[in-house]
Amino acid sequence: xxxxxxxxxxxxxxxxxxxxxxxxxxxxxxxxxxxxxxxxxxxxxxxxxxxxxxxxxxxxxxxxxxxxxxxxxxxxxxxxxxxxxxxxxxxxxxxxxxxxxxxxxxxxxxxxxxxxxxxxxxxxxxxxxxxxxxxxxxxxxxxxxxxxxxxxxxxxxx
Amino acid sequence: xxxxxxxxxxxxxxxxxxxxxxxxxxxxxxxxxxxxxxxxxxxxxxxxxxxxxxxxxxxxxxxxxxxxxxxxxxxxxxxxxxxxxxxxxxxxxxxxxxxxxxxxxxxxxxxxxxxxxxxxxxxxxxxxxxxxxxxxxxxxxxxxxxxxxxxxxxxxxxxxxxxxxxxxxxxxxxxxxxxxxxxxxxxxxxxxxxxxxxxxxxxxxxxxxxxxxxxxxxxxxxxxxxxxxxxxxxxxxxxxxxxxxxxxxxxxxxxxxxxxxxxxxxxxxxxxxxxxxxxxxxxxxxxxxxxxxxxxxxxxxxxxxxxxxxxxxxxxxxxxxxxxxxxxxxxxxxxxxxxxxxxxxxxxxxxxxxxxxxxxxxxxxxxxxxxxxxxxxxxxxxxxxxxxxxxxxxxxxxxx
Numbered sequence: 207x208x209x210x211x212x213x214x215x216x217x218x219x220x221x222x223x224x225x226x227x228x229x230x231x232x233x234x235x236x237x238x239x240x241x242x243x244x245x246x247x248x249x250x251x252x253x254x255x256x257x258x259x260x261x262x263x264x265x266x267x268x269x270x271x272x273x274x275x276x277x278x279x280x281x282x283x284x285x286x287x288x289x290x291x292x293x294x295x296x297x298x299x300x301x302x303x304x305x306x307x308x309x310x311x312x313x314x315x316x317x318x319x320x321x322x323x324x325x326x327x328x329x330x331x332x333x334x335x336x337x338x339x340x341x342x343x344x345x346x347x348x349x350x351x352x353x354x355x356x357x358x359x360x361x362x363x364x
Numbered sequence: 365x366x367x368x369x370x371x372x373x374x375x376x377x378x379x380x381x382x383x384x385x386x387x388x389x390x391x392x393x394x395x396x397x398x399x400x401x402x403x404x405x406x407x408x409x410x411x412x413x414x415x416x417x418x419x420x421x422x423x424x425x426x427x428x429x430x431x432x433x434x435x436x437x438x439x440x441x442x443x444x445x446x447x448x449x450x451x452x453x454x455x456x457x458x459x460x461x462x463x464x465x466x467x468x469x470x471x472x473x474x475x476x477x478x479x480x481x482x483x484x485x486x487x488x489x490x491x492x493x494x495x496x497x498x499x500x501x502x503x504x505x506x507x508x509x510x511x512x513x514x515x516x517x518x519x520x521x522x523x524x525x526x527x528x529x530x531x532x533x534x535x536x537x538x539x540x541x542x543x544x545x546x547x548x549x550x551x552x553x554x555x556x557x558x559x560x561x562x563x564x565x566x567x568x569x570x571x572x573x574x575x576x577x578x579x580x581x582x583x584x585x586x587x588x589x590x591x592x593x594x595x596x597x598x599x600x601x602x603x604x605x606x607x608x609x610x611x612x613x614x615x616x617x618x619x620x621x622x623x624x625x626x627x628x629x630x631x632x633x634x635x636x637x638x639x640x641x642x643x644x645x646x647x648x649x650x651x652x653x654x655x656x657x658x659x660x661x662x663x664x665x666x667x668x669x670x671x672x673x674x675x676x677x678x679x680x681x682x683x684x685x686x687x688x689x690x691x692x693x694x695x696x697x698x699x700x701x702x703x704x705x706x707x708x709x710x711x712x713x714x715x716x717x718x719x720x721x722x723x724x725x726x727x728x729x730x731x732x733x734x735x736x737x738x739x740x741x742x743x744x745x746x747x748x749x750x751x752x753x754x755x756x757x758x759x760x761x762x763x764x
């Protein structure tokens with residue numbers, strides 16, 4: 207059964223809180239086993255990731271590696287951790303993909319670190335799935351408004 | 365070296381004149397403009413240049429600046445066109461830079477001779493193994509003379525392809541850092557840092573990289589002359605003696621590639637697949653790290669953009685898929701490796717601004733560097749022989 211908008215929003219806000227608060231283990235648990243976490247780069251990256259570099263294109267195994275690296279305490283670009291706060295908005299039910307509910311949203315992630323504040327703005331596409339009594343995400347694509355331009359180091363969870 | 369060399373805007377301006385606008389600088393690769401009339405907007409330092417392939421197949425580097433009042437003539441990052449038209453007053457140029465025409469020409473009768481006007485051109489354009497370099501100096505050493513011993517590294521890179529050709533077709537990551545461009549140049553040739561800067565990923569994922577950059581590694585760093593340097597990992601790869609071991613995989617994982625290599629190179633294929641791809645910094649701004657290519661673009665004394673792509677080796681589809689995925693994981697703004705390198709450049713930039721002491725030490729390995737059979741200075745892979753090679757060449761260019 208597809209998710210309702212209320213269920214989808216609740217999931218997105220929970221995910222946002224876990225990412226903002228660097229609760230890496232809880233954030234990792236939100237993913238399904240076939241997950242893809244994707245931040246396209248510029249050019250054809252957003253439409254043809256098999257032949258173009260992306261900023262980030264993690265399968266489930268690589269999501270795990272990313273989390274373990276962050277938890278190692280030696281990920282210098284997150285040691286000390288950034289201060290992060292994000293707004294998720296414009297949440298819409300966009301349809302279905304192989305049984306998953308497709309959700310569109312926009313987000314503005316504000317990151318403060320060292321002597322700079324970075325605003326990561328983008329359009330988010332999620333595929334959400336019911337697993338037991340809970341919701342998991344199988345796909346998250348973050349299309350940054352700045353993707354054609356040089357980006358700052360991206361070591362937080364977008 | 366004195367810390368101000370990274371922080372003084374006057375030195376930066378001087379470097380642009382004496383290095384980026386005088387010597388050979390990597391701009392792009394011929395495979396980025398494969399068809400006649402293709403173009404892509406590239407850079408030489410802070411300058412925007414358009415790399416075009418004209419109708420006759422020739423490559424041109426044009427300044428993105430109308431000869432009339434200096435407006436940009438090209439807004440799209442790439443495309444295919446016979447002509448560039450300035451949107452300000454409609455002046456139109458062929459893709460080799462020649463002026464085709466300007467509107468309302470009566471106003472120029474007896475004033476301008478159209479045949480004398482062109483887009484600004486980078487006066488010298490030469491390629492080696494498809495890598496296009498430009499020089500703003502109208503004369504001087506040829507590209508081949510400038511590359512010198514580094515040509516052999518580019519040859520070694522090309523032969524990783526069964527067809528002997530590299531292609532840069534996978535797009536670019538652009539990573540902005542608040543650091544002087546030389547911080548990147550040094551970091552990328554420095555074999556001393558990986559165990560410390562990258563310990564997080566080495567501690568959570570299997571990687572052969574750490575072992576290549578340890579005091580016990582048999583890998584070497586080498587001064588190739590003209591500011592070019594190499595971290596020669598072949599001694600380690602030969603010790604492992606496993607085809608494709610250089611790429612952290614085995615021949616069984618990329619069977620089509622291995623077969624294509626054997627078909628193309630015969631017996632030599634085994635040696636190529638053991639030795640692997642080079643790890644070389646071509647002064648001042650082209651860095652090749654086996655499967656990745658980096659272009660260092662200085663924008664200001666404390667601002668640099670690093671452009672990154674992955675190699676795509678012609679006729680090596682199964683290898684290329686893995687090269688792409690490994691590149692995305694390792695480098696760029698979110699890379700398991702590069703996000704921490706960039707953190708180090710930025711901290712270093714803040715650190716060198718300190719007063720008293722103001723000097724940085726680049727003495728590591730002075731006690732053990734030596735000359736190899738071919739006459740190059742080599743040392744342990746963790747030594748600073750590479751940095752000294754860069755600075756020595758830098759001083760010859762910057763000496764007033």
